[in-house]
Amino acid sequence: MRKVSSRTPKKTKNIKKIIKKSSLKRITPKATKKKKTTLKEDSMFQAPVYSLSAQKESVEIEKVKFTAVKEAALDNNRYSLPLRYSDNRITILARDPWWIHTYWDISEHRINEVISSIPVYERENLKWILRVYDLTGINHFDGKNANSFFDIGIHFEANSWYINVNQPERSWCVEIGLVNPSGKFFMVARSNIIKTPYFGISSIIDEEWALPDEDYYKVLGIYDLGKSSLERKRKFEEIVKNQISSPLSSWGVSSLSSERPKQIDKFFLEVWTELILYGRTEPDADVTVEGKKVNLRPDGTFSIRYALPVGDYQYKVAGVSKNKKHKVTKTPAVKRFEK
Amino acid sequence: MEKGYLSLVLHAHLPFIRHPEYDEFLEERWFFEALSETYIPILEMFEGLVRDRVEFCITMNLSPTLCNMFADELLRNRYVKHLNKMVELCEKEIDRNRFNPEFHKLALMYYHRFSSMREKFLHAYNKDLIREFKKYQDKGVLEIITCGATHGYLPLLGINKEAIRAQIRVGANSYRKFFGTDPKGIWLPECAYSEDVDKILKEEGIKYFLMESHGVLFSRPRPKFGVYSSYYTKNKVAVFGRDHESSKSVWSAVEGYPGDYDYREYYRDVGFDLDHDYVRPYISACGARIFTGIKYYRITGEGNHKEPYNPERALDKAAYHAGNFMFNREKQIEHIASMFDRKPIIIAPYDAELYGHWWFEGVSWLNFLIRKICYDQKTIKLITPSRYLNIYPKNQVINPAPSSWGYKGYYEVWLNGSNDWIYPHLHRAQEKMTEAANQYRAKGDVKERILNQMARELLLAQGSDWAFMMKTGAFSEYAKKKTVIHLERFYLLKSYLDKGFINYEVIEDIERKDNIFPEISYSAFQSQ
Numbered sequence: 001m002r003k004v005s006s007r008t009p010k011k012t013k014n015i016k017k018i019i020k021k022s023s024l025k026r027i028t029p030k031a032t033k034k035k036k037t038t039l040k041e042d043s044m045f046q047a048p049v050y051s052l053s054a055q056k057e058s059v060e061i062e063k064v065k066f067t068a069v070k071e072a073a074l075d076n077n078r079y080s081l082p083l084r085y086s087d088n089r090i091t092i093l094a095r096d097p098w099w100i101h102t103y104w105d106i107s108e109h110r111i112n113e114v115i116s117s118i119p120v121y122e123r124e125n126l127k128w129i130l131r132v133y134d135l136t137g138i139n140h141f142d143g144k145n146a147n148s149f150f151d152i153g154i155h156f157e158a159n160s161w162y163i164n165v166n167q168p169e170r171s172w173c174v175e176i177g178l179v180n181p182s183g184k185f186f187m188v189a190r191s192n193i194i195k196t197p198y199f200g201i202s203s204i205i206d207e208e209w210a211l212p213d214e215d216y217y218k219v220l221g222i223y224d225l226g227k228s229s230l231e232r233k234r235k236f237e238e239i240v241k242n243q244i245s246s247p248l249s250s251w252g253v254s255s256l257s258s259e260r261p262k263q264i265d266k267f268f269l270e271v272w273t274e275l276i277l278y279g280r281t282e283p284d285a286d287v288t289v290e291g292k293k294v295n296l297r298p299d300g301t302f303s304i305r306y307a308l309p310v311g312d313y314q315y316k317v318a319g320v321s322k323n324k325k326h327k328v329t330k331t332p333a334v335k336r337f338e339k
Numbered sequence: 340m341e342k343g344y345l346s347l348v349l350h351a352h353l354p355f356i357r358h359p360e361y362d363e364f365l366e367e368r369w370f371f372e373a374l375s376e377t378y379i380p381i382l383e384m385f386e387g388l389v390r391d392r393v394e395f396c397i398t399m400n401l402s403p404t405l406c407n408m409f410a411d412e413l414l415r416n417r418y419v420k421h422l423n424k425m426v427e428l429c430e431k432e433i434d435r436n437r438f439n440p441e442f443h444k445l446a447l448m449y450y451h452r453f454s455s456m457r458e459k460f461l462h463a464y465n466k467d468l469i470r471e472f473k474k475y476q477d478k479g480v481l482e483i484i485t486c487g488a489t490h491g492y493l494p495l496l497g498i499n500k501e502a503i504r505a506q507i508r509v510g511a512n513s514y515r516k517f518f519g520t521d522p523k524g525i526w527l528p529e530c531a532y533s534e535d536v537d538k539i540l541k542e543e544g545i546k547y548f549l550m551e552s553h554g555v556l557f558s559r560p561r562p563k564f565g566v567y568s569s570y571y572t573k574n575k576v577a578v579f580g581r582d583h584e585s586s587k588s589v590w591s592a593v594e595g596y597p598g599d600y601d602y603r604e605y606y607r608d609v610g611f612d613l614d615h616d617y618v619r620p621y622i623s624a625c626g627a628r629i630f631t632g633i634k635y636y637r638i639t640g641e642g643n644h645k646e647p648y649n650p651e652r653a654l655d656k657a658a659y660h661a662g663n664f665m666f667n668r669e670k671q672i673e674h675i676a677s678m679f680d681r682k683p684i685i686i687a688p689y690d691a692e693l694y695g696h697w698w699f700e701g702v703s704w705l706n707f708l709i710r711k712i713c714y715d716q717k718t719i720k721l722i723t724p725s726r727y728l729n730i731y732p733k734n735q736v737i738n739p740a741p742s743s744w745g746y747k748g749y750y751e752v753w754l755n756g757s758n759d760w761i762y763p764h765l766h767r768a769q770e771k772m773t774e775a776a777n778q779y780r781a782k783g784d785v786k787e788r789i790l791n792q793m794a795r796e797l798l799l800a801q802g803s804d805w806a807f808m809m810k811t812g813a814f815s816e817y818a819k820k821k822t823v824i825h826l827e828r829f830y831l832l833k834s835y836l837d838k839g840f841i842n843y844e845v846i847e848d849i850e851r852k853d854n855i856f857p858e859i860s861y862s863a864f865q866s867q
Contacts, residue, residue, distance in 0.1 A: 080823075080827065081764055081826055081827065085763070087767075091498060091762075091763070091766060093494075093495055093750075093754060093762065094494070094533075094741070094750065095749065095751050095754050095755075096747065096748070096751055097749065099751075101754055103759070103762065103763050105763065160760075192498060195534065195741075197533075197740060197741035197742060197749055198557045198558075198559065198741065199557060200557060201556065201557065201561060202558065202559045202560050202561040204559055204560035204561060205560055206560040206563070206735060206736075209560075209562075209563040209735035210561075210563060211563055211564075211678065215678045216561075216563075216565075218674075218678060219564065219565040219678060220556070220565050221584070240552070240553050240556065243552070243583055244551075244553060244746075244747055244748030266643065268643045270612070274435070274614065290437075292437070304434065305435055305617070306434075306435060306436075306437060306438050306439075307436050307438070307439040307442065313438055
């Protein structure tokens, strides 16, 4: 940051002030306090500053869900990928029929460029926003011909945001930019265009391929047909919603790496017993336990462990010398019980 | 005469995990476990079915990463090493349980399993599982389909169309190399579909793909037959949707068959239960306890108390459940067929690793099911998607609904606070890859070699498994490292290309580590 400031010292400082002020302007006093400390010696142009206080503001903005950047993502700092690309881009991805995800990476140069294009008297109290355009049915977006749009106040440093567009099957484009108190918007970057996934049964029916409505819902497994086809449609969509929210595959997908949810998390204590039978003889002798041969170590010692469940046990150990002239038998016995 | 069809589809996939730089690597065990518990038992099932002349057919996706692991000499040898250790542990277990009859019997069962598997892998299969699977495809009982090259999550990579094309093309080429023919179908990674994916499938010669139920049910216009028929997309690729009912009875951890009290309990494993000193040589190199695959208990009930596993009883239950599954499908087909002017098809796809690994008796269940369908009824017949298309070449044209088979039905599992940080990196790298592929158009020189390795690194970073693991939290640290390391290698190689300074030793080292897709051509990433 220092390096950048030394290049364009005055200008950068001023811009910083302008935006810093503005981004603090409309947050609750409590949040403002926190914010100040976060930004104190920092700059928004630097590596992302993830602050939980950002969440507070988002509560005020209905359309926004800011998924707090988890520790997990911060861990990423340990590895050496570029934290920033500064390529002045904003990208959007659909998450589901109702939510889109956006991330941006804007260079200081680009911000300077936009701000210097704003007349000086309009530069005060600039605030970062996302402008979300509904472009459904529009072929060439020129920045003015959207069906509609709405704005979301953001923390520029968050670098990403989840937006509740709440409308399946529509086309979207997002611009990131600065807005001044009089509502004038200055675009900094424009995203790609995406369409949110569809939800619900299509009302378009292909005449060549059609079943009577009642039969159709029976095929879908709806027998309680209700009164209207709208009712049926709703009922079915409700069922599908439930189906896709029940984890039918989540412990199977990428299955070996995933842990199946363990049902038991109650306190437990397990106690087991084993018996170690060990001894020694001549290294070249033959030793058996209950008739089964035991391997001797080179020095003639041996050691075997047996599971020892509840019960009476005896272990007849027989040793025979190499020349078969000597035979010794010993039979230790154990009674294992629970008190 | 049958009234309808059932298509069983097994999706066999593991991420490419191979670490020659270590003597032992914990995550490589997933592959070894899946070999012992799922892939080889499935092959044994095929062997038995063919031997007994049971009429059947089944569809399997063997993902390109998995095939590359099957083909890898280092992993094959490590698997043998792993089996040796397992046999050794089983021998010790036989001795240890000598005076404990219920467990002794099970120890013998495991000993037999692992030692005969080793025998088979080394001598009958000659360590080559691809050849074995191919054998059944050539006999016409198995239809093998392909998958995205590294199981990349297409809708989230799709900012760059070239990234989708590369996943499909490299996956299809890998299939051609291993199976000597064009893949008819594809398993879209996580069944994730977004608009226009079908266009690329068409361009790459794919004939059909599979979707989650609502991918078909919510398509435009309304699909006449629900999920019980094939359809075409506007680019004339066929599409099939998963049947929810048949999935639930197997998948659901709560209502599904695998939770039956007679089945083997996955979580009670000697790796966790036995004295640490004793199991030390068979758990992770650092001494952390892990699952070994030797398990002595059945699920028994809700609580902590577990009874010893009884294989005969479990097998009876698997046969009973297979009968129940078949009966339900018969009823389902009878009901649906009465409303259709064509024979319906039920698509029942599952993760292959569910069978045997998670659900120990799963492969036996499948075996019973296939035999019962052949001998015990006449309502349903097994079929593969491509054979169904031969019977019904004329189909309604629909625009499939973007969706996936992940939790909540869309992309959220792979796009949330735990993993969304990967996409800015992946998208930029994809762009750089396409730029470089367009710019250099290198052939036969070191630049081509660098570009090919860059393509491998990028594909490896794209695997959906990493985002999934970050989300579930299990092995998330490893998943993050994998994403980043492959991208770092990608940028390192790119710097050689850009600056002209080339360190051949480094290139060789990276090629040795990430040796997937030896046949790759970076041109898969070129713009068209």
